[in-house]
Amino acid sequence: MKRSEDTRDSIIRAAERCLSSNGVGALTIGAVARRAGVSSALVHYHFATKQRLLTAAAERLIERRAAGRLEALAGGTALAALDRLWQAAERFADDGSERAMLELVALARENADVGRLVARRRDRVRAALRARLPSLMAGLGAMPIAADEAAEVVATFLDGIGLALAAGNDAAVVRSAFEAFWLALIAAGQSERRP
Numbered sequence: 001m002k003r004s005e006d007t008r009d010s011i012i013r014a015a016e017r018c019l020s021s022n023g024v025g026a027l028t029i030g031a032v033a034r035r036a037g038v039s040s041a042l043v044h045y046h047f048a049t050k051q052r053l054l055t056a057a058a059e060r061l062i063e064r065r066a067a068g069r070l071e072a073l074a075g076g077t078a079l080a081a082l083d084r085l086w087q088a089a090e091r092f093a094d095d096g097s098e099r100a101m102l103e104l105v106a107l108a109r110e111n112a113d114v115g116r117l118v119a120r121r122r123d124r125v126r127a128a129l130r131a132r133l134p135s136l137m138a139g140l141g142a143m144p145i146a147a148d149e150a151a152e153v154v155a156t157f158l159d160g161i162g163l164a165l166a167a168g169n170d171a172a173v174v175r176s177a178f179e180a181f182w183l184a185l186i187a188a189g190q191s192e193r194r195p
Contacts, residue, residue, distance in 0.1 A: 008046045011036045015057030016064075020096030024103045027054055055113045058104050065097050066121045069158065073132045078139025081132075085158065086178055093165030102163060126151045142186040150185070157181055
């Protein structure tokens with residue numbers, strides 16, 4: 001039983017790498033089998049259809065990306081959290097996850113399984129942001145802003161930063177935008193302190 005689970009996991013990892021490196025359109029049973037070093041028949045045995053394989057790979061990719069952001073937000077100083085958020089954005093742009101995520105978001109409109117995965121990840125990251133933003137903003141020297149609204153704005157901004165990096169924009173320019181965004185949030189929070 002353990003070997004079967006290991007094989008299944010290996011196939012999912014290979015499918016996730018296919019998504020990240022080649023995109024949704026290039027995900028085929030054959031490509032995944034070659035990357036995993038197994039036969040196409042074995043991939044069919046574990047997943048039966050390309051749709052099930054795609055869903056498993058999408059879930060893994062979406063979860064890994066969400067976990068990276070959640071880990072970045074966890075604990076430490078506010079400035080360290082921002083540095084970790086930036087590093088996560090760079091890592092996911094470099095490994096193709098950001099581009100693959102954009103394709104999955106587009107696919108979510110017509111694929112209910114992928115749509116549920118994308119929505120669940122979005123909700124989870126926004127909930128973590130709502131919980132962390134008050135202490136993050138306080139650690140940056142600003143009064144907390146409305147966490148619900150700010151979580152939506154920050155999550156959307158982080159998606160945009162990741163996509164800008166994935167599109168090949170100059171990392172220094174994107175980093176400047178990242179820093180300017182946080183400075184604007186700090187300034188907005190500080191202006192709420194003033195009478």
